[in-house]
Amino acid sequence: MAAINRDDVAHLARLAHIEMSAEELDRMAGELAVIVDSVKSVSEAAGDDVPATSHPIPLSNVFREDVVGHTFTAEQALSGAPDAAEDRFKVPAILDED
Amino acid sequence: MTDSNELIRLSAAALAAKLGAREVTSVEVTQAYLDRIAAVDGQVNAFLHVNAEEALAVAAEVDAIRAAGGAAAEELHELAGVPIAVKDLIVTIGQPTTAGSKILEGWHSPYDATVIKKLRAAKMPILGKTNLDEFAMGSSTEHSAYGPTRNPWDLDRIPGGSGGGSAAAVAAFEAPLALGTDTGGSIRQPGAVTGTVGVKPTYGAVSRYGAIAMASSLDQIGPVSRTVLDSALLQEVIGGHDPQDSTSLTDSFDNLVAAARTGNVKGMKIGIIKELHGEGYQAGVENRFNESLELLKEAGAEIVEVSCPNFKYALGAYYLIMPSEVSSNLAKFDGVRFGLRVLPKEGPLTIERVMGATRAAGFGDEVKRRIILGTYALSAGYYDAYYGSAQKVRTLIQRDFDAAFAQADVLISPTAPTTAFKLGEKLNDPLAMYLNDVATIPANMAGVPGLSLPGGLADEDGLPVGIQLLAPAREDARLYRVGAVLESLLEEKWGGPLLDRAPELQAPAIGAANTVGGSN
Numbered sequence: 001m002a003a004i005n006r007d008d009v010a011h012l013a014r015l016a017h018i019e020m021s022a023e024e025l026d027r028m029a030g031e032l033a034v035i036v037d038s039v040k041s042v043s044e045a046a047g048d049d050v051p052a053t054s055h056p057i058p059l060s061n062v063f064r065e066d067v068v069g070h071t072f073t074a075e076q077a078l079s080g081a082p083d084a085a086e087d088r089f090k091v092p093a094i095l096d097e098d
Numbered sequence: 099m100t101d102s103n104e105l106i107r108l109s110a111a112a113l114a115a116k117l118g119a120r121e122v123t124s125v126e127v128t129q130a131y132l133d134r135i136a137a138v139d140g141q142v143n144a145f146l147h148v149n150a151e152e153a154l155a156v157a158a159e160v161d162a163i164r165a166a167g168g169a170a171a172e173e174l175h176e177l178a179g180v181p182i183a184v185k186d187l188i189v190t191i192g193q194p195t196t197a198g199s200k201i202l203e204g205w206h207s208p209y210d211a212t213v214i215k216k217l218r219a220a221k222m223p224i225l226g227k228t229n230l231d232e233f234a235m236g237s238s239t240e241h242s243a244y245g246p247t248r249n250p251w252d253l254d255r256i257p258g259g260s261g262g263g264s265a266a267a268v269a270a271f272e273a274p275l276a277l278g279t280d281t282g283g284s285i286r287q288p289g290a291v292t293g294t295v296g297v298k299p300t301y302g303a304v305s306r307y308g309a310i311a312m313a314s315s316l317d318q319i320g321p322v323s324r325t326v327l328d329s330a331l332l333q334e335v336i337g338g339h340d341p342q343d344s345t346s347l348t349d350s351f352d353n354l355v356a357a358a359r360t361g362n363v364k365g366m367k368i369g370i371i372k373e374l375h376g377e378g379y380q381a382g383v384e385n386r387f388n389e390s391l392e393l394l395k396e397a398g399a400e401i402v403e404v405s406c407p408n409f410k411y412a413l414g415a416y417y418l419i420m421p422s423e424v425s426s427n428l429a430k431f432d433g434v435r436f437g438l439r440v441l442p443k444e445g446p447l448t449i450e451r452v453m454g455a456t457r458a459a460g461f462g463d464e465v466k467r468r469i470i471l472g473t474y475a476l477s478a479g480y481y482d483a484y485y486g487s488a489q490k491v492r493t494l495i496q497r498d499f500d501a502a503f504a505q506a507d508v509l510i511s512p513t514a515p516t517t518a519f520k521l522g523e524k525l526n527d528p529l530a531m532y533l534n535d536v537a538t539i540p541a542n543m544a545g546v547p548g549l550s551l552p553g554g555l556a557d558e559d560g561l562p563v564g565i566q567l568l569a570p571a572r573e574d575a576r577l578y579r580v581g582a583v584l585e586s587l588l589e590e591k592w593g594g595p596l597l598d599r600a601p602e603l604q605a606p607a608i609g610a611a612n613t614v615g616g617s618n
Contacts, residue, residue, distance in 0.1 A: 004474060012473045016425060017432075017450065018466055019442075019458035031528055032471060038529055039414035043483045046490035053492040055315050055345070056301045056545025057571055062344040076208040080436035091434050092449045 004032050102130035106271040107597075110180050110328040113274055117179045120164060124157035124179030128223045131181050135225065135272045138603045143247045144257075144267035145226045146186050149193050153181060153223035160221050175220035177331060182217060183273035185264045186227035187234050188319065189308045190214050193224075197310050198232040198242040198260075201431050201438045201460030211308020212343065213277060213319055213336040220335050225273050228263030232462045233428065234284055234312045236260050237534040240525050241464045248521070249292060251561055251600050255518040258288030258534075264322045265292040270603060275332050276322040281312050282416055283514075283538025285320045286550035290513035290564020293552045293596045295581070296322045297329045298538075300571050301545035302347035304333065305340030313423035314345075316416075316542040324597060326551055326581040330358040333574065349572050357575035358582040364398035366580065369506030373409045374537045380516045382556025386563040387512045390553050393587040394510075394580070404505050406498035408491065409540050415491035416539045417532060418475045418484050425472030428465070431457060467528060496544045503570045508580050511537050513550040513564030541568055549577040551585055552596040562596060 006029040013020045013028075020028065074087040083090040105127055108116070116122045132150050139145050160179035163170050189195045189207035191214075196202045210218070217224060231241035239247040239262030247262040249255040250270040257266040264276035265288030278285035280298035289296030297320045304319045311317060321332035333354050340346040368391075375387055395401050433439040433456035434449070440459040442451045461469070475484040502509055514534055524530045541548040546568055553565035565584065569576040589595055 008474070009470060012470045012477070014454075015477075016469050016473045017429075017453040017457055018461065018469065019454040020466075024466075028467065028470060031467060032474070034529055035417065035467075035471060035532075036474070039417050039484075042411055042414040042418060042491055043487040045408065045411040045415075046487060046494055050490040050493050052486060052489035053496060054489055056492075056496075056543070057345075057347065059302075059345065059347075064341055072208055079208050080205050082433060082437070082439035089434055092447050092452045094449055096446050096448050 004036050005029060102126070102133065105130045106134050108274070109325045110177065110274040110323060110331060111325070113180050114176050114331075117164070118176070124160045124223065125154060127179065128153050128157040128181050128225070131225055131273060138270055139272060141248060141253055141603060142250055142266050142270050142272070143245055144228055144263045144270065144272055145183070146196060146198070146229050146244055146263070147193050148226040149224050152192055153225050156221055156223040157181070175335070177335060178221040179223070180274060181223040181225045183225045183228050183264060183267045183276040184214065185230055185261050185276065185278050187230055187279050187310050188213060188277060189310065190224065190227070193227055195227065195310070196244070197234070198230040198244060199460065199462070199465070200243045201456070202436070203243075203438065205437050207308075209308065212305035212340045214308065216336050222335070228261070228267050228276060230263055231260035232465050233310065233424075234260040234279055234281060235424070235464050235468055237283070237287060237531050238521075238524065239263060240521060241462055243462055246521055249518045250603060251293065251518065255520055255561070256291065258291040258514070258518065260284040261288045261296075261322065265289055265294050265296065268292075268294050268322055268324055269597060269600065274324070275328060277336070278320055278322045279309050280318050280320055280542065281316045282420065282542050283535040285322060286538050286548055286564065286566060287514045287534055289322065289550040290566075291518040291562060293562035293600065294322065294324055295326055295329050295549070295551050296320065297333060297549045297577065298541060298547060299333055299337065299351070299574050300347065300547045302345050303349070303351050303547070303572075303574060304337045305343040305346050307340055307342040311427040313420040314427065315423060316420060318542070324595065326549070326578055326585045327355070327358040329549070330354040330578045347572070351574055353575045354578050358578040360579050361583055361586065363394060363580055363583045366399045366508070367402055367506040368394055368399045368580065369402050369404040369502055369509045371409070371502065371509050371511050372403055372405045373407065374511035378515055378536075379512055380556060380558070382558045383512045383514070383516065383563045385557060386553040386555075387565060390565050390584055390588070391510070393591070394584060397583060397587060402506055404502040404509065406495070406502055406540070408494035408498050411491045412495055412540045412543055413532065413536050415488035415495075416543060417471070418488035419492070421468040421472030422475045422485050423472070424468045425476065428469055431460065433457075464528070492543050495540055499540070499544045499546055499570070508576050509568040511566050511568075513537060513566040517556045517559055517561035517563060537566060544571070546571050547574040547577055549581050551581050552588070554588065554592070554596065555599065
């Protein structure tokens with residue numbers, strides 16, 4: 001497995017929507033390289049015949065009756081929003097104008 | 099009435115008995131705890147918010163019902179009027195919920211977590227919200243955006259994490275009970291280093307609805323207390339099936355208190371996990387662990403050795419699965435629906451750039467590390483090697499547990515490899531910090547229940563050591579049965595609870611304390 005470098009971290013930070021300064025990228029790349037190195041033995045632990053477990057105690061067919069349950073009022077739903085107008089969340093522009 | 103200093107040192111079960119017999123009122127008890135918080139929390143920093151007004155109102159309501167007598171008094175829950183603290187990862191109406199993060203500073207939830215609804219139904223006054231590592235990511239509470247909590251045994255040391263606030267509150271007699279959450283040891287490891295009891299129930303035994311998700315396949319809410327019986331009482335209050343959590347189990351867990359009161363381990367097989375002691379464990383931890391084994395043997399348990407060879411991969415697999423789930427769960431902090439919004443200093447104000455600036459300012463270093471690590475583990479080209487392999491390791495760990503439980507009724511190990519370390523000691527070495535959870539992580543990976551109880555003080559530093567018990571999924575009662583026996587044998591040897599040996603916290607000079615009874 002490839003080691004993680006500064007460019008990788010910059011790319012991942014963009015994917016994760018976290019702005020990072022040059023200093024932060026340097027530090028994070030160093031720390032993550034150590035962590036990734038320490039976890040890589042995991043890929044050698046299990047053979048192809050071992051099934052994956054996604055959930056510790058599997059449950060299947062967890063359904064409920066198809067009826068309207070508790071819903072928030074617009075006021076409740078918007079109570080923690082940093083910006084709202086006309087009973088809606090106010091979102092910054094999706095597209096850059098230029 | 100009882101002196102307030104004596105009152106705060108009583109167990110929840112003893113308090114419940116006194117309240118039921120009307121020897122003391124809930125207002126007196128609740129006020130005694132609020133006074134204690136005001137006197138010592140300036141030093142301990144266990145609380146992020148104190149909920150004095152509401153707690154006293156609930157206490158007064160319970161007192162009025164008891165005073166009036168009749169059917170309403172009869173129907174009161176056994177723990178009615180016994181106060182409790184809540185980890186600030188669990189949402190509450192009427193109090194802020196921060197998750198220890200700047201991104202949620204001042205945020206109020208429009209709904210109560212299911213466990214909070216259950217506390218309210220039992221009429222337990224909620225004293226306030228306790229400190230934690232940001233979004234429960236850490237083993238020392240130093241990653242809280244609101245300053246570290248300090249260990250009541252030594253204020254220069256960590257109280258464990260992420261639930262250091264809940265454990266320290268209970269250890270410092272600022273609350274008789276608390277709620278915690280445990281994703282890789284966040285209830286049990288703080289219990290170990292503060293000389294208190296903490297339980298991670300079977301995955302799904304307690305609803306997670308309203309616990310801010312960190313890693314959904316690992317997270318579990320559970321009790322924090324000073325005695326094994328108190329944790330059993332609390333788990334019975336908060337447990338049970340909840341249709342609002344689709345991972346909630348329909349099994350009944352109403353035998354926990356009875357198990358804690360059984361007091362017998364004769365003929366039980368208790369398995370020492372070969373891989374979870376010895377090398378890498380502090381000598382004083384190992385000594386106390388061996389002493390507990392001797393006591394259980396003398397009480398009639400059979401000690402066997404089991405091997406869980408794949409546990410050596412557990413930490414690595416955990417640090418792939420957990421960050422992967424973190425990166426997904428924390429994507430909701432987008433600066434739009436709740437919490438902080440930070441605008442970029444220059445350039446156009448697009449949603450992408452607002453999100454980038456908001457998350458940069460709102461998240462701390464450890465949260466950023468885990469989001470980036472999870473984004474990496476889930477990315478195309480690495481998914482099979484990292485996340486896929488880690489999920490296979492999860493299967494291997496479950497198989498190890500299955501084999502071990504074929505040989506033993508419960509398993510036993512030290513809860514943490516060391517006693518409490520100094521604040522700052524491991525803050526700049528993430529890997530050293532992660533190793534604190536080496537003995538607690540396997541339980542989360544497999545969904546099995548685990549309990550930590552005080553095992554005594556390490557010879558070399560005089561600090562608390564935790565003993566961990568593990569049981570098969572759905573067999574939480576076994577933990578309480580064995581835990582209560584070991585606790586009583588140890589206390590007999592010590593001549594009282596371990597916390598009696600904790601140094602007395604000195605109330606600071608007037609002016610330095612928090613406002614009595616007020617919110618902070």
